[in-house]
Amino acid sequence: MLAKRLQVLTQLNNFLKNKRVLITGIKGFVGPYLAEEILNLNGEVYGIDLPGEIGIHPLKKIIENVEIFEGNLEEKNFVSKVIKKVKPDFIFHLAAKSSTFESFLKPIDFLKANCIGTLNLLETLRKTETSTTFIFAGSSDEYGIVISSYKQYKKLKKKYGEIIPRPNKIPEFPVNEDNPLRPLSPYALTKIYGDFLTRQYSNFTKIKGIVARSFNHEGAGRGKGFVSRDIINQVILCKREGINKIKAGNIMAMRDWSHVKDIVKGYILIAEKGENGSVYNLGSGRTNSVLTFILLSLECAGFKIFEIKSKKYLKKKIENPLEERKINIYGFKFDSFNIDELVMKEKINFDIEDEGVIIETQKGKIEILIDEKRLRPSDAPILLCDNTKIKKLGFRINFTLKDIIKEMLEYYQTISLE
Amino acid sequence: MLAKRLQVLTQLNNFLKNKRVLITGIKGFVGPYLAEEILNLNGEVYGIDLPGEIGIHPLKKIIENVEIFEGNLEEKNFVSKVIKKVKPDFIFHLAAKSSTFESFLKPIDFLKANCIGTLNLLETLRKTETSTTFIFAGSSDEYGIVISSYKQYKKLKKKYGEIIPRPNKIPEFPVNEDNPLRPLSPYALTKIYGDFLTRQYSNFTKIKGIVARSFNHEGAGRGKGFVSRDIINQVILCKREGINKIKAGNIMAMRDWSHVKDIVKGYILIAEKGENGSVYNLGSGRTNSVLTFILLSLECAGFKIFEIKSKKYLKKKIENPLEERKINIYGFKFDSFNIDELVMKEKINFDIEDEGVIIETQKGKIEILIDEKRLRPSDAPILLCDNTKIKKLGFRINFTLKDIIKEMLEYYQTISLE
Structure with missing residues (x-):
């Protein structure tokens, strides 16, 4: 039993070792937590984010030591340049406008940032025929x-x-991955777009695309x-x-x-053990x-x-x-x-x-x-x-x-x- | 029985009489057929389309006598100008890049034309607080x-x-409106976006939004x-x-x-009798x-x-x-x-x-x-x-x-x- 557990730990430590990992939206709330985990697992972290200072964040220092490419995912040439430079083995695509409330006021900004942003990443990977593992941060808002x-x-x-x-x-509770999607906000719709798109690209390109539908996560x-x-x-x-x-x-x-620290462990788990083209709910239950x-x-x-x-x-x-x-x-x-x-x-x-x-x-x-x-x-x-599916990969809260x-x-x- | 049938015919003739109807993508394949039907029902037809000649089409003459606003739906100001000028009671939103095949090659063009186009229309209607009936031409490709x-x-x-x-x-056949959406192309995804968006706007604005999920339609x-x-x-x-x-x-x-002539009758039927926020399959069975x-x-x-x-x-x-x-x-x-x-x-x-x-x-x-x-x-x-739902409104092939x-x-x- 102990031997088995050690083996699992070793695997976890190894799969990102010296791997090139790109985190989009690295200056956001989740990015620094994810970066810290990946650095602990000996991955090489690179970031993408808009120009500007990182806000108040307990892990601000972590990000200050990471190479961050500043630019807009809506710009194809910028995305293409970064991908060619980083040659990522893994991409965690967290970058998104994420306030449901705001999306009712500025749906076009959300469409551009979230949909065009995601499409530019996937298209670049398709055109360069890269076999990157692409983790899309979806949302429980997709269920609506x-x-x-x-x-x-x-x-x-x-x-x-x-x-x-x-x-x-x-009841349709708890919500598993088969639940119908009945989104209630323009924000939710942009996440559905990225969710489906990621899985489509996993069908007909070399990209290994996997979707995490994350439920609320919070923390400092x-x-x-x-x-x-x-x-x-x-x-x-x-x-x-x-x-x-x-x-x-x-x-x-x-x-x-959930605590954001539990969620980022979920993202990493999905990157390691998730099935190509699949969807995993990521939440506390x-x-x-x-x-x-x-x-x-x-x-x-x-x-x-x-x-x-x-x-x-x-x-x-x-x-x-x-x-x-x-x-x-x-x-x-x-x-x-x-x-x-x-x-x-x-x-x-x-x-x-x-x-x-x-x-x-x-x-x-x-x-x-x-x-x-x-x-x-x-x-x-x-x-x-319903986090049964991801629990089978080893997830816990x-x-x-x-x-x-x-x-x-x-x-x-x-x-x-x- | 005859009295009842006459009554139905009269209703059909009346509901569009002197109503202002805007057809987007009017120079396309379906537009002229829809325009002809609406003109026969004494509606006032206006069109939106990109600048340029209408292609080979048996109903080319119909369109040549309709007031068409030439411009790009991706441009907010153009859309806003047209809506303010036409003040449409009904909008049939047909405009879209529609080749599934091409969408794999140019997904960004499809995203911009179809998603931003639809959003600009709905946003303009929301901002002007117009109680227009908005028929979105969805697609059977949404089911995938x-x-x-x-x-x-x-x-x-x-x-x-x-x-x-x-x-x-x-089996999941025949496909009714409750069937899961498992889209297989970037084109299909843009139609899902418009489908959900239309229904969302019907929830929280004055727009009466209804979706027709049209199956293949053909004709001269x-x-x-x-x-x-x-x-x-x-x-x-x-x-x-x-x-x-x-x-x-x-x-x-x-x-x-289906024949395109049957499909355009379906669109009109949905505009007359469809329920706000609802979806109707439109096909032959x-x-x-x-x-x-x-x-x-x-x-x-x-x-x-x-x-x-x-x-x-x-x-x-x-x-x-x-x-x-x-x-x-x-x-x-x-x-x-x-x-x-x-x-x-x-x-x-x-x-x-x-x-x-x-x-x-x-x-x-x-x-x-x-x-x-x-x-x-x-x-x-x-x-x-499965066209049971629209048949209940009176649809037939x-x-x-x-x-x-x-x-x-x-x-x-x-x-x-x-």
């Missing part, structure tokens, strides 16, 4: 609408009209404009300056949150609401939470929302909380009609205000990753949601919130 | 791989690797580079100049061929191989066909390949031919290994040569439209495959083949 119950299905039909394709089973370094960072920032202000209001959008959205993310952040910041209630309907309330629960839903088990169990079982719902949620803590009331400006025109209700939040709180407390 | 049997599934897995999503039933005016026209041209040469060779690509591909298209064209051109056989394996042969058959497959019935029944039942297969097919006719042998240059890197094996071929032969015999 996922049907969790008949009741929810009815509600979704009322909201979105006909759901196409119709579910062939209800997550940029502004993302829900997690937005919440953490506001919770720090609650703690530090006694502010007792938090603005949020769709707090009922349930997401499968847990789901928690945005509301839970807020409550948990408050708790980690020192607030004891006794009760939450609707601002408008005071009788609508939950005691001990963060009491731990072993959830067993649709035959799928994960550790969760009172509030999430109630949401998933459709026993409670806080939305715009409630005007907000009042949180009773030992330090007094804190209010969550549902902010219309933070609501998206359309939003996936629940995402929960090391961090809990609490670990992630604690790390983010700690990090952002030490730096400016601007 | 469709599983017809366990045997074929095994074969496809060998060719393409894992099929994602896996089928939840086998079909441009060069398309399989149907390519075959017709060669058959005319066989007849006129005694040439006894026809070059073709994947002659085993089975397609659902028949499927015939490219091989059948060739044989039938020869027959219509005066060749009696006795037998066909493999060029390499002479024992592999079929007598009376065009003998009529009532096919009943997967509970779906349609009129077809001996050869198609054998192909669908996987009893015969002619591919590159056969080097070609020898056709015995009363005027001697004609040879079909499988031309590698005409093969696509990847190609959907069988497409057969008026033309047989023979009608289509006869009309094409007649038309192209009278004009230059260049």
Whole structure:
């Protein structure tokens, strides 16, 4: 057994040794984490990113020692020049405009950056007949609408009209790679484009193309404009300056949150052991609401939470929302909380009609205000990753949601919130 | 009954009366047919297309009397100017680069023309808050791989690797709107983008967006580079100049061929009665191989066909390949031919290994040569439209495959083949 484990470790250490690895979007949130892992495995890391300084990031130093080619993936000649120079054995294509919210406002920028960017990379590899392994960072947003119950299905039909394709089973949870794609944002559509394109090119070129459909991932370094960072920032202000209001959008959205460190290990695993032309879900196999993310952040910041209630309907309330629960839903088990169990079982719902949620803590009331400006025109209700397929390659999750939040709180407390 | 029928006719005549209708790609193959129908229904037709002469087309005259705005859909300002000027009640968005074959060679041109073009139209409508009905001409190519049997599934897995999503039933025929999308070409991907985008915009803007997934449609005016026209041209040469060779690509591909006149009626029906945000398959509910298209064209051109056989394996042969058959497959019935029944039942297969097919006719042998240059890197094996949904709106097919071929032969015999 030990011998076998050592062998596995050795393999992992070897497959990237002296291999030339190109990371696109290396200055982003995920890039530095991935670069660090690859450097630890003795790979040679190269980067592509737009010109400009890397933002606030705990691994900024790592990137400063990597050769980065600055330019725009939308420019064919730039891409071609870099590929010819680096001759990568592996490409991790992370570069993308990634804010779902923003994609409703600037869909053309998203189309150009994400679709043309990906196409330029694949076309260059095709034309130079390179047998690179190309890992495309897809997204759980590609799934969009996922049907969790008949009741929810009815509600979704009322909201979105006909759901196409119709579910062939209800619930569709947890979401595996065979789930229909029903994207709800222009961003999600650009990821579907890259996902399919990568697999098409794996069919008729020398490229080994594999897609990772990553679910939410967070950690220190997550940029502004993302829900997690937005919440953490506001919770720090609650703690530090006694502010007792938090603005949020769709707090009922349930997401499968992982630590970015677990996700980058998944990318590397897929590069080593993934099948050509295949798709792998990459997520934790847990789901928690945005509301839970807020409550948990408050708790980690020192607030004891006794009760939450609707601002408008005071009788609508939950005691001990963060009491731990072993959830067993649709035959799928994960550790969760009172509030999430109630949401998933459709026993409670806080939305715009409630005007907000009042949180009773030992330090007094804190209010969550549902902010219309933070609501998206359309939003996936629940995402929960079936990670069975990637687990078979050896994947596992090391961090809990609490670990992630604690790390983010700690990090952002030490730096400016601007 | 008669009263009811008259009422339906009156409705059809009325809903477009004095309505402002914009057709993109009006100089293409389908545009003039659609324009003619709409003019007959007393709609006001406007067109968008690239600058330049309209090609050879039987309805060229129709278009010459329509106001056409010349410019490129990739240019936002042009699109915006036209929409503000026309103020369309209906848009039929047909404009697209549409050669699957070419899309493998120029995927970036396809991405720009088809995706950016569609996005510019929808964005303009969103920004001007116009409640236009927007019909997107999608494609059966969006479906790509469709599983017809366990045997074929095994074969496809060998060719393409894992099929994602896996089928939840086998066969997946006929293809209805719930079938998974497994596109096989860069062209197909651009159509998926437009399909999803149209439906997304119908969710969160005033646009009434509906998608028609059109299966193959043909007729007089079909441009060069398309399989149907390519075959017709060669058959005319066989007849006129005694040439006894026809070059073709994947002659085993089975397609659902309709007459373009039936298809444009479908578009209009969807505009009148289709549900916001929905998808309608638009096809004949028949499927015939490219091989059948060739044989039938020869027959219509005066060749009696006795037998066909493999060029390499002479024992592999079929007598009376065009003998009529009532096919009943997967509970779906349609009129077809001996050869198609054998192909669908996987009893015969002619591919590159056969080097070609020898056709015995009363005027001697004609040879079909499988031309590698005409093969696509990847190609959907069988497409057969389940048109139940659109039939419920009143759709019906008026033309047989023979009608289509006869009309094409007649038309192209009278004009230059260049």
